[in-house]
């Protein structure tokens with residue numbers, strides 16, 4: 001029976017009687033498996049056409065073997081049918097029935113349908129009615145079968161299982177006949193004019209739709225944001241990093257980097273052709289920088305060379321964000337009252353390098369600095385440990401290094417737990433008095449700083 005008929009019968013029954021106390025009895029009255037009724041119940045329930053209450057019972061369920069007999073007949077009846085009037089040899093029947101022969105033989109003998117004469121099997125009935133198959137079908141349909149259930153249990157054809165069936169009544173949307181709503185206007189509807197009479201399913205404006213595969217954040221930007229958040233959590237504020245073009249003065253001279261330093265060679269640095277030089281440099285400060293390079297001061301001997309303004313005026317693409325730090329510290333030194341500061345930046349720098357797997361001519365630098373009275377190398381180490389542990393690197397080592405603008409300087413190594421080795425992760429130091437004092441920062445103010453790369 002097609003499910004449309006089951007649905008029709010169920011709704012008609014409810015319409016006439018108001019309820020169906022037991023879906024299992026209802027299924028057997030229709031002569032359909034309970035499963036078919038259950039499918040219809042679930043569908044109608046979803047539309048509130050009916051309401052159902054679960055009835056949980058232990059019920060007899062056919063084993064796989066029994067399901068086969070219910071569908072194709074019992075082996076004992078097949079055996080009787082296979083024996084001609086004159087009898088058949090036991091060997092031939094064994095051959096034909098295989099494993100099932102013993103089962104069939106025992107049951108047929110018990111029913112007194114067969115007898116044995118030496119090696120010959122004879123049947124004692126014309127034909128056998130398959131009562132077992134009928135019984136199994138009734139159990140399968142969920143009918144309440146009285147005895148001889150014992151026989152079924154003995155032959156292990158049934159097991160007891162928890163099953164659910166339902167009691168039913170009309171729901172708030174009850175109808176005797178369910179309308180089928182059209183979902184699409186088809187070419188056929190248009191051609192035949194059917195569309196005029198069709199009732200269409202409402203649009204579901206609340207449906208979410210398929211997620212669309214659009215953009216995702218770039219991994220580098222994700223790391224950048226994570227680092228930015230760490231700086232903000234630690235109370236740092238961001239430095240303005242919008243000037244990719246910088247003068248040699250701020251990129252090198254202000255940082256006490258001598259004019260003959262190899263990094264200032266065009267092999268390492270991109271110099272600009274137009275405009276090739278800058279005209280805006282703070283003259284007073286420039287003079288102090290000139291002095292400290294040439295002859296020192298502030299307890300320093302200087303480099304003792306002939307400092308040239310032309311060299312300082314050359315424009316370049318900044319090679320490090322420490323140029324920005326220099327500008328910020330100079331600005332800070334011009335304020336009337338010194339206040340301690342924590343600054344950070346994350347932005348692009350440019351180096352004239354051979355491009356390979358891990359090197360491009362531009363990359364992002366991350367830089368942090370703290371300026372305050374009386375800072376020490378211990379403060380620097382403490383801040384670095386805090387900063388890097390927030391990035392998931394808590395095993396650090398420091399190695400003495402050299403930068404023209406810091407003393408002492410330290411390379412930072414982190415232990416990589418997966419690679420099981422120490423990896424260089426940054427550079428750091430305390431800015432030199434030769435850099436800070438010409439700017440005009442008060443004596444006794446120290447600046448601890450560090451830099452690392454976002455992608456390298």
Ligand code: PHE
Pocket residue numbers: 319320321322367403406427428429449450451452
């Ligand atoms: N400017 C250094 C570099 O480019 C990093 C650094 C910043 C070192 C601040 C010390 C202090 O590697």
